[in-house]
């Protein structure tokens with residue numbers, strides 16, 4: 001199968017994806033019958049480039065990483081923006097890796113809609129479209145008989161949605177409990193040794209774990225968005241991030257963490273969903289967990305998801321060492337699933 005890929009977003013994940021695909025190019029061709037070209041790249045500040053014959057991605061990486069613009073590589077002068085790029089026919093697959101907008105999911109939601117409408121397959125690591133338009137996108141993809149995959153939106157490269165599509169068919173998800181936000185996990189771990197909240201945020205920013213504006217993480221928006229995505233995809237829900245009962249970690253102090261430790265507990269930002277009759281309840285909030293609970297061992301940028309099904313009482317997935325590379329792997333796994341979909 002030949003994938004001609006248009007990438008919207010060429011930041012940490014986009015560049016890690018291209019490096020991973022370059023590294024695995026022979027393996028992809030020989031073991032998976034997958035050949036690929038990047039025929040379009042769109043960014044915010046680094047311009048846009050499209051070439052139906054395939055872009056020189058090695059050169060594009062160097063240009064963007066040295067702060068330059070991609071315009072020099074552009075071969076379709078009539079294409080100046082994301083939607084025209086998607087509609088230009090230059091690619092058969094969209095990879096959506098632009099910045100998350102947790103309030104609306106835009107403009108990524110419109111990128112996914114437009115791509116499916118013109119018959120492209122869609123892979124996104126951006127949670128926005130899933131939290132604000134999952135049902136609609138899933139149905140559009142079905143009508144158009146195109147693939148729509150999003151493994152990296154929650155727990156990066158860990159195969160949660162692939163497991164749900166394949167090995168968990170026939171199991172009904174009743175509830176889940178999870179730690180899904182690296183930044184708050186890192187901050188809470190640092191505060192256990194007496195570090196103040198502000199200093200822990202500064203440390204997280206210095207290590208590249210927290211954004212310059214950490215509010216998406218510390219106020220629980222990222223965790224609420226992931227909770228909504230899991231509910232929408234795995235529990236047939238229809239939630240937006242604002243529907244999740246949400247408390248961030250600004251009210252947690254080092255004293256509270258140390259008092260919890262004295263009682264053999266740790267405080268974690270937990271994401272929960274559970275069924276009450278026909279209703280799905282959700283909550284994101286800091287909660288104590290016993291030190292004997294596997295959740296207590298999840299520190300720094302690791303994450304954990306415990307799923308409880310009607311037929312499997314407890315299935316737990318733990319991810320260690322998350323980052324742009326593990327996210328890029330989830331996108332690559334989705335691209336392989338696109339190739340399998342094209343072959344059917």
Ligand SMILES: NC(=O)c1ccc[n+]([C@@H]2O[C@H](COP(=O)([O-])OP(=O)(O)OC[C@H]3O[C@@H](n4cnc5c(N)ncnc54)[C@H](OP(=O)(O)O)[C@@H]3O)[C@@H](O)[C@H]2O)c1
Nearest residue numbers: 009010011012013043044045046098099100125126323324
């Ligand atoms: N980093 C992770 O480990 C991780 C894990 C799971 C999911 N994700 C999701 O994956 C996506 C990418 O993450 P990242 O870490 O690569 O982010 P990033 O480094 O901030 O890169 C974002 C990219 O999107 C571009 N962009 C922003 N607005 C755009 C627009 N309107 N049109 C075209 N391009 C636009 C940016 O361009 P400029 O830089 O030129 O402005 C940049 O290339 C996000 O949605 C994120 O939530 C990331």
